[in-house]
Amino acid sequence: MSEEDQVHRGSCLCGNVQYETTGPLRNVIACHCTQCRKTTGHFLAGTSVNKSNLRMVKESTLCWYQSSPGHQRGFCGNCGSSLFWQAENQDGISILAGTLDGPTGIQLKMHIFTNDKGDYYKLSDDLPQYSEDILDAIWTSKTNAKTNKE
Ligand SMILES: [Zn+2]
Numbered sequence: 001m002s003e004e005d006q007v008h009r010g011s012c013l014c015g016n017v018q019y020e021t022t023g024p025l026r027n028v029i030a031c032h033c034t035q036c037r038k039t040t041g042h043f044l045a046g047t048s049v050n051k052s053n054l055r056m057v058k059e060s061t062l063c064w065y066q067s068s069p070g071h072q073r074g075f076c077g078n079c080g081s082s083l084f085w086q087a088e089n090q091d092g093i094s095i096l097a098g099t100l101d102g103p104t105g106i107q108l109k110m111h112i113f114t115n116d117k118g119d120y121y122k123l124s125d126d127l128p129q130y131s132e133d134i135l136d137a138i139w140t141s142k143t144n145a146k147t148n149k150e
């Protein structure tokens, strides 16, 4: 099976939101910004696919919250799970890695917005850490393709 044929499935905690992705998943980026900390209760670990590679299987309770201009966060209105993050002007959509089922085959590769992280935990791995806003660079499909090939 080629990378393009990969199918991954995921869901919220109650199962009212279910999705399927095709093609390779981007490696995981941990975002420690204040918004991600609030919405997840810790920090956000997200993979990403092109919006066209995400298919909603069930979305009756999927809600979108505009967390900043042009940026939306998708969550389940029934169980409260955070599932997605997207920017209007980008091809990719972030999928919170914890919502994926089964083996993902991807790895955590970097930490971003580390200047906003909570003081109650340490980043003790040796992954790169970025304090500045590099989201726009990261989420573009170009970078997306590059990080997949690592
Ligand atoms: Zn749910």
Ligand SMILES: [Zn+2]
Pocket: 031, 032, 033, 034, 035, 036, 037, 044, 113
């Ligand atoms: Zn964030």
